[in-house]
Amino acid sequence: MARVAVIGGGQLARMMQQSAIGLGLRLRLLAEGPDVSAAQVIPDMIVGDHTVLTDLEAAAEGAAVVTFDHEHVPPEHLRALAAAGHAPRPGPHALLYAQDKGEMRSRLTEMGVPCPRWAFVATAADVAEFGLPAVLKTTRGGYDGKGVWVVREPEDAEDAFSSGAQLIAEELVDFRRELSAQIARRPGGEVVAYPVVESRQAGGVCAEVVAPAPDLDPALAEAAAALAVRVATELDVVGMLAVELFETADGRILVNELAMRPHNTGHWSIDGAVTSQFENHLRAVADLPLGPSAPLRPWSVMVNVLGGRVEDLEGQLPAVFEAVPHAKVHLYGKAVEPGRKVGHVTVVGDDLDAVLANARRAAGLLVDG
Amino acid sequence: MARVAVIGGGQLARMMQQSAIGLGLRLRLLAEGPDVSAAQVIPDMIVGDHTVLTDLEAAAEGAAVVTFDHEHVPPEHLRALAAAGHAPRPGPHALLYAQDKGEMRSRLTEMGVPCPRWAFVATAADVAEFGLPAVLKTTRGGYDGKGVWVVREPEDAEDAFSSGAQLIAEELVDFRRELSAQIARRPGGEVVAYPVVESRQAGGVCAEVVAPAPDLDPALAEAAAALAVRVATELDVVGMLAVELFETADGRILVNELAMRPHNTGHWSIDGAVTSQFENHLRAVADLPLGPSAPLRPWSVMVNVLGGRVEDLEGQLPAVFEAVPHAKVHLYGKAVEPGRKVGHVTVVGDDLDAVLANARRAAGLLVDG
Numbered sequence: 001m002a003r004v005a006v007i008g009g010g011q012l013a014r015m016m017q018q019s020a021i022g023l024g025l026r027l028r029l030l031a032e033g034p035d036v037s038a039a040q041v042i043p044d045m046i047v048g049d050h051t052v053l054t055d056l057e058a059a060a061e062g063a064a065v066v067t068f069d070h071e072h073v074p075p076e077h078l079r080a081l082a083a084a085g086h087a088p089r090p091g092p093h094a095l096l097y098a099q100d101k102g103e104m105r106s107r108l109t110e111m112g113v114p115c116p117r118w119a120f121v122a123t124a125a126d127v128a129e130f131g132l133p134a135v136l137k138t139t140r141g142g143y144d145g146k147g148v149w150v151v152r153e154p155e156d157a158e159d160a161f162s163s164g165a166q167l168i169a170e171e172l173v174d175f176r177r178e179l180s181a182q183i184a185r186r187p188g189g190e191v192v193a194y195p196v197v198e199s200r201q202a203g204g205v206c207a208e209v210v211a212p213a214p215d216l217d218p219a220l221a222e223a224a225a226a227l228a229v230r231v232a233t234e235l236d237v238v239g240m241l242a243v244e245l246f247e248t249a250d251g252r253i254l255v256n257e258l259a260m261r262p263h264n265t266g267h268w269s270i271d272g273a274v275t276s277q278f279e280n281h282l283r284a285v286a287d288l289p290l291g292p293s294a295p296l297r298p299w300s301v302m303v304n305v306l307g308g309r310v311e312d313l314e315g316q317l318p319a320v321f322e323a324v325p326h327a328k329v330h331l332y333g334k335a336v337e338p339g340r341k342v343g344h345v346t347v348v349g350d351d352l353d354a355v356l357a358n359a360r361r362a363a364g365l366l367v368d369g
Numbered sequence: 370m371a372r373v374a375v376i377g378g379g380q381l382a383r384m385m386q387q388s389a390i391g392l393g394l395r396l397r398l399l400a401e402g403p404d405v406s407a408a409q410v411i412p413d414m415i416v417g418d419h420t421v422l423t424d425l426e427a428a429a430e431g432a433a434v435v436t437f438d439h440e441h442v443p444p445e446h447l448r449a450l451a452a453a454g455h456a457p458r459p460g461p462h463a464l465l466y467a468q469d470k471g472e473m474r475s476r477l478t479e480m481g482v483p484c485p486r487w488a489f490v491a492t493a494a495d496v497a498e499f500g501l502p503a504v505l506k507t508t509r510g511g512y513d514g515k516g517v518w519v520v521r522e523p524e525d526a527e528d529a530f531s532s533g534a535q536l537i538a539e540e541l542v543d544f545r546r547e548l549s550a551q552i553a554r555r556p557g558g559e560v561v562a563y564p565v566v567e568s569r570q571a572g573g574v575c576a577e578v579v580a581p582a583p584d585l586d587p588a589l590a591e592a593a594a595a596l597a598v599r600v601a602t603e604l605d606v607v608g609m610l611a612v613e614l615f616e617t618a619d620g621r622i623l624v625n626e627l628a629m630r631p632h633n634t635g636h637w638s639i640d641g642a643v644t645s646q647f648e649n650h651l652r653a654v655a656d657l658p659l660g661p662s663a664p665l666r667p668w669s670v671m672v673n674v675l676g677g678r679v680e681d682l683e684g685q686l687p688a689v690f691e692a693v694p695h696a697k698v699h700l701y702g703k704a705v706e707p708g709r710k711v712g713h714v715t716v717v718g719d720d721l722d723a724v725l726a727n728a729r730r731a732a733g734l735l736v737d738g
Contacts (some may be wrong), residue, residue: 018387021410024683024700024712036519041390043412053425274695314393321658326643330394343393 003028003087004286005060006038007050011332011341012262012278013038015270016069019279025286030059038069053077058088067239067285068180068261072141089187089285090260097235098260102139102168111234113227114254116246117171127157130169137166139321148204148301173254175246179213180265181228183241184280184290193225193230194273194293199244199265205339208359211268211300214352217251222247224253231258240281242266264304264341269293271328271346272300294326298349301359305343307336308367313343320345320365327362372397373655375407376419377438380701380710381631381647382407383597384639384705385438388648394655399428407438409702429455436608436629438653440467441510458556458607458654459629466604467629471537473509481601482596483590483623485615486540496526499538507534517573542623545616548582549634550597552610553649553659560601563642563647563662568613568634574708577728580637580669583721586620593622601628609650611635633673633710638662640697640715641669666717670728674712676705677736681736682712689714689734696731 004020006013006097009031017038020027030048033038039045048055050073060066060081066088068135078092088095097104105118116135121127127134136157138147149160150172158168178201182194199206200211213221242263244256266277275283275291283290310316314332321328324347332341343366347359373389375382378400386407389396399417400408408414417424419442429435429450435457447461457464466473474487485504492497496503505526506515518529519541529536547570551563567582568575582590597612603612606625611632613625635646644652644660652659679685682700689696693716700712712735716728 014390018390021383021387022697022699023686024698024702026409026702040412041386041396041410043409043414045412061638169566283690286686288686289694291690292695317392317655317657321652321660325658326661328391329393330391333393 003044003046003063004282005030005063006042006069007056007059007073009033009036009045009068010036010069011037011334013069013263014041014332015267015330016282017041018270019276019282023279023282023286023288025282028059028063030055037332037334049200051077053080055069056081057084060084065089065285067097069280071095073249075099086271089278091236091238093239093261094235095260098258100139101137101257102166104258105168107235108231108255111230111232114252116173116254116256119169121167121169123237124154124157125159127151127169129156131171133172134169134327135172136160136167136169138163138167139168144172146204156349173246174249175254176202176249177213177247178256179216179224179247179253180209180263181224181243181245182263182266182277182293182294183225183228183232183237183243184277184284184308185232185237185239185241186284186290187238187287189233190277190290192293193229193289194266194269194277195341196224197265197268203339205304205306205341206264207304207306208356209265210352210356211272211295211302216247220247227253227255231255239284240266240277268300268302268346269342270330272296272348295348298350299352300346300348300351300356301355302344302346303359303363304341305331305363305366307338307340307342310366311336311367313366316366316369319369320362323365324358324362327358329362329366370667371381372413372432373651374399374432374435375411375423375438376428376435376442378402378405378407378414379438380406380703382438383410383701384636384647384699385651386410386630387639388645388651392648392651392655392657394651397428397432399424406701406703420446422449425450426453429453433653434458436650437464439632440464444468460605460607462519463604463606464629467627469508470626471535473627474537474539476604477600477624478597482600483514483621485542485623485625488538490536490538491532493523493526496520496538500540502541503538504541505529505536505538507532508537509534515573518673542615544623545618546582546591546616548585548614548616548622548623549578549632550593550612550614551632551635551646552594552597552601552606552612553646553653553662554601554606554610555640555653555659556607556610558602558657560598561644561659561662562598563638563646564664565590565593566634566637572708574673574710575633576673576674576675578634578637578671579721579725580641580671585616589616589620589622596622596624600624608653609646633713636699636713637669637671637715639699641665641717664717667719668721668724669715669717670721670724671713671715672728672732673710674700674714674732675710676707676709676711679735679738680705682735685738686734688738689731692734693727693731696727698731698735706719
C-alpha cells in the first residue's frame with residue numbers, strides 16, 4: 001500500500017484524506033496536536049513539530065513521498081529528508097518561492113512575469129524612495145493579512161520596521177478584482193490547469209470564490225493559465241500551485257502571491273470539478289496521471305465559514321440543510337474563534353445569482369446563525 | 370462534536386467516512402480487526418465482535434446514534450442498545466426485514482407489494498409441491514449468491530436442505546433485467562428517492578450499475594420509486610434503503626431483496642449525484658434534512674472491481690488514469706482474493722456508450738491488468 005507523509009494537520013490535510021480514501025493511498029500525518037483538524041480523520045498520526053528534523057523523519061518513515069499542509073518546513077530539513085530517500089513534493093528548491101516573498105519577486109521579475117513594482121526596503125528612507133502609498137510585506141511567515149502593512153504616510157511604516165523582519169515594498173495596485181490560477185503538476189512535467197477563478201477578500205482573508213471568474217476576458221483567462229503553467233514549470237513545482245493574481249483596472253494581470261499546496265481558492269473543485277484539487281495534489285505527488293479539471297456544472301461558488309457568533313457549527317446543520325438542501329458543507333473540526341477559517345460551503349448550478357445567494361445563505365447560517 | 374457509532378469495518382463504513390469528514394460528524398467504528406477497510410481511515414476505532422453485546426456497548430459509548438456497515442447485528446443486542454439510549458438506525462423492528470427473508474416476504478405480501486411467488490419449505494416434498502424450477506434461499510445470512518440454490522430437478526435441493534437452515538422457495542422469475550430503487554429516510558418520515566438504476570449481475574454478484582436505468586418506462590420508474598418509499602415508510606426504515614427489483618419480461622416489477630444501509634447499487638452517487646448515498650445515510654441517521662439525489666450528469670456507470678489477476682491495485686493506478694483520466698477510482702484497502710469486492714470505478718458523462726466503455730476499461734485494468 002502506497003504511503004504518503006503529510007506534514008501539518010490543518011484542513012488541507014483533512015481534505016486530502018477524503019481523496020486518499022478513494023485512491024487507496026495511506027496517509028501518515030505529522031500533526032501539531034492529537035486532535036487537530038486532520039488528526040481527527042487520519043489514523044496513522046504522529047504528534048510533533050514540523051521545525052524538528054527528528055519529528056519529520058519519524059513521519060516520513062516508510063513513505064517514499066512527503067507533502068505538506070503548509071509551507072513552513074525549514075528548507076534544510078527538506079533537503080535532509082530528500083537525502084534520506086523521502087522525496088519532498090514540492091521540493092525545497094521550488095518551495096523557497098512560496099516561503100520567501102523576496103526570493104519570489106526576484107525570480108518572477110527575472111523571468112519577466114508581470115508583478116507589482118517592488119523593492120527590498122530596510123529603512124524609512126528606502127520606503128520614501130520607493131514612494132507612497134505602498135504595501136510593506138515581511139518576506140517570510142505572513143499569511144491571511146498578517147505580516148502586511150498598507151503604508152500611506154511615512155509613519156505608517158513604523159509597525160512594519162518594529163517587527164524586525166526583512167521587508168519588501170510593493171506598489172498599492174489599483175485592481176478591479178483578485179483572480180487565482182491553479183495548476184497541478186507531476187514530477188515529469190505533466191500539468192493540468194484549473195479554470196481561473198475570482199477570489200473575493202474581506203479583511204485580507206479569502207471570503208468567497210466564484211468559479212470560473214465571471215465575465216473574464218477569454219484572452220486574459222488564457223494568459224493567466226499560461227502564466228501559472230510557466231511558473232509551475234520553471235520553478236519545478238510538484239503538486240498543486242496557486243498563483244494569486246490582481247486583475248488591474250486597466251486590464252492587466254499581476255502576480256500577487258504563490259502557494260504550493262491545495263489552496264482556499266480551489267476548494268470549489270471538491271464539489272464542482274471532475275477532479276478536486278486534493279485528488280490532483282495527491283495524484284501529482286504520487287506521480288499518477290492527473291485528472292481533468294473541467295467543471296461539473298457551469299458555476300460553483302465557495303464561501304468560507306469564518307468564526308462568528310455560532311459556536312456549535314454541527315448544531316446549525318439542520319438550519320443550513322433546511323435552507324439549502326444542496327449546499328455542500330465542509331466543517332474542519334476546529335474550535336470557533338473570531339475570523340478563524342472553520343469550514344466552507346460550496347454550491348454548484350446553472351444560474352450564478354442563485355448559486356451565489358444559496359452559498360452565502362448556507363455559510364451565513366454557520367457564521368451568524 | 371456529534372458522534373455516530375458505525376458497526377462493521379467494511380467498505381461501506383470506509384466510504385461513510387468520506388462524507389463524515391465534510392459534515393464534521395465523528396465516527397466511532399467497531400471493526401473486525403485493526404486493519405480492515407474502514408479501520409484504515411477512522412481513527413476512533415475499537416476492535417470487536419458485532420455479536421458480542423459488550424463490544425457493541427463499548428463502540429456506542431458517547432454516541433447518540435448507532436448505524437451499520439452490514440445487517441448482522443443480533444436484534445436482541447439492538448434492543449439492548451436502544452434501551453441504553455443509543456438509537457440504532459435503522460432500528461431492530463425495521464432491520465428484521467433485511468435480516469430475514471421469510472419475515473420480509475411475509476410482510477411485503479401482507480402489504481400487497483409485488484413479490485415473486487414464494488413459500489416456506491422444510492422438505493423435498495414441500496419443494497415438489499411448490500413446483501420446479503424454483504430458487505431456494507436461506508432466510509438468514511445469505512448474500513452475494515451465497516445461501517441461494519437454483520433448483521431445476523428434485524435432487525438439486527439436497528445441498529440446500531443439508532445446510533440445515535430455514536428455507537424459502539421462490540419462483541424462478543423470467544426477468545428482463547434487475548433494477549434498484551434507493552430511498553433515504555429520516556426518523557420523522559422525510560424521504561428522498563434516488564433515480565432507479567439498472568444493476569447487472571455476474572455469478573450472483575453485482576458487476577455494474579447504470580444510473581439511471583436506460584430506456585426504463587417512466588411509469589415503471591415512478592412505480593418503483595413509489596414502492597420503495599412505501600416500503601421505507603411502512604417498515605419505518607431510517608437511513609438508506611435499497612429495494613432490489615426484477616423487471617419481468619412482461620413489464621412488471623417484483624421485489625427481490627431489501628438492504629437497509631448504503632448499497633452497492635448506489636455507489637455511483639458518490640461521483641454522480643448532488644448528494645451521495647453515504648452523505649444521505651449519515652444525514653438521515655443524524656436526523657439532518659436530506660440532500661437532493663439529482664444526477665450531476667446524464668449518465669453514471671459504476672463497475673465493481675472484483676479480485677482478479679491483479680494483486681497490486683495501487684500499482685495499476687498509472688495505467689488506469691493514463692487510459693481514463695476522468696475515472697473516479699475507489700479502492701477499499703482490502704487484500705485481493707478471487708471475486709472479492711476490492712473497489713469500484715465510476716465514470717459520469719453525457720454519452721452512455723462512452724461512459725460505459727470507459728468505466729469498464731478502467732475497472733478491467735484493476736481486475737486483469
